[in-house]
Amino acid sequence: MPERAILGRHSNQEPLRYLESCPIYRPTPLHDLPGLARRLGVAHVHLKDESRRLKLLSFKALGGVFAIAHILRAHCSQALGRTVAPAELLSEEVRRIAASMTFCCATDGNHGRAVAAGARLFGARSVVFLPEGVSPAREEAIGACGAQLQRTGLSYDGAVAEAQREARRHGWILVSDMALSADEPSPRLVLQGYTVLVGECLAQLGGSRLSHVFVQAGVGGLAAAVTGFLADTLGRARPVVVVVEPRTANCLQASAEKGTLVRLDRSGPTLMAMLECGQPSAPAWEILSRHADFFLSIEDEFAVDAMKLLARPVQGDPILVLGESGVAGLAGLLAVSADPNARALVGLNESSRVLLIGTEGATDPGRYEEIVGISPEELAHGVAS
Numbered sequence: 001m002p003e004r005a006i007l008g009r010h011s012n013q014e015p016l017r018y019l020e021s022c023p024i025y026r027p028t029p030l031h032d033l034p035g036l037a038r039r040l041g042v043a044h045v046h047l048k049d050e051s052r053r054l055k056l057l058s059f060k061a062l063g064g065v066f067a068i069a070h071i072l073r074a075h076c077s078q079a080l081g082r083t084v085a086p087a088e089l090l091s092e093e094v095r096r097i098a099a100s101m102t103f104c105c106a107t108d109g110n111h112g113r114a115v116a117a118g119a120r121l122f123g124a125r126s127v128v129f130l131p132e133g134v135s136p137a138r139e140e141a142i143g144a145c146g147a148q149l150q151r152t153g154l155s156y157d158g159a160v161a162e163a164q165r166e167a168r169r170h171g172w173i174l175v176s177d178m179a180l181s182a183d184e185p186s187p188r189l190v191l192q193g194y195t196v197l198v199g200e201c202l203a204q205l206g207g208s209r210l211s212h213v214f215v216q217a218g219v220g221g222l223a224a225a226v227t228g229f230l231a232d233t234l235g236r237a238r239p240v241v242v243v244v245e246p247r248t249a250n251c252l253q254a255s256a257e258k259g260t261l262v263r264l265d266r267s268g269p270t271l272m273a274m275l276e277c278g279q280p281s282a283p284a285w286e287i288l289s290r291h292a293d294f295f296l297s298i299e300d301e302f303a304v305d306a307m308k309l310l311a312r313p314v315q316g317d318p319i320l321v322l323g324e325s326g327v328a329g330l331a332g333l334l335a336v337s338a339d340p341n342a343r344a345l346v347g348l349n350e351s352s353r354v355l356l357i358g359t360e361g362a363t364d365p366g367r368y369e370e371i372v373g374i375s376p377e378e379l380a381h382g383v384a385s
């Protein structure tokens, strides 16, 4: 399937139409980090801060909520025999139909929050299948958004398979951020939702031309949305894209090396827990295999350095509270900056303008404090020394 059938230059327009009727929608900030740029020997570092996206603490809100809105609208239009407008999705008429619908997904964190919150927003039910090892704080956050939780005791990939089986058995609607085939509709909608953040970045940059994007990946959905949208929108003027994964779960890098989608025999634990995936999503791989320039895998210690660096920033830069997976793009930039060969290979130099995406806030505050040595609340109140 050509990637333009998955994403295209205007792919952010439909999700935006839904979001614009949502009272809490605001573009998230794009921070300029001149101190960090000086330290790393580049001209500019911009960081898109998704830590407060739709009050759900991560960019994932864009994908899950949009996918549910889109599916619900199609379902209601068919049930009512007329076209339901995006603005009608919060009406009583739609809620009555949604009340009989159940959305489900498998997740180790942020996607589950988005699906649960999206279902609740429109009056539907949600069931979230949790893989083993989800931290109690993340589990609690998903439950707090109204989801019924199913602890599978399986790996992430096992939980995905379990969610698919259960959805078929009960007639639930699976909203997945991962697909084994490029034709499955919900992962494509999820990708499309993510393009909103890329469109916002381009508007916020006001024509300044990016040279590089360092974007973190689990199954590759975010990286694909960023890469595909930039390729379609900017063409040859698009930046170099570096896809960053944990060393122990580098399924995209392994796929790039083999030239075909690869499932890792085993993926190991990583501090960047949201990125611990053993198999790329097929539609994401479709895009990344054509357009991503580099696949980089990093050790956890770079993520620790990145979190600390944002919490106690270089003078003049804002304090930013981002979680372990949220900083992985910056962690990749730190790794490349520290290695002259890697720096030369990706073409990073004193005139580079780099975009990073801070994909989550402190979604597990206890773990954040263990790593950084100060709690997110204290940082918010300016107690950092």
Ligand SMILES: Cc1ncc(COP(=O)(O)O)c(C=O)c1O
Residues within 6 Å of the ligand: 058, 060, 109, 110, 111, 177, 216, 217, 218, 219, 220, 221, 222, 223, 274, 275, 325, 326, 359, 360
């Ligand atoms: C905070 C965060 N960053 C990045 C990612 C990676 O996204 P993807 O799995 O689409 O590659 C995830 C996935 O859950 C995430 O939660």
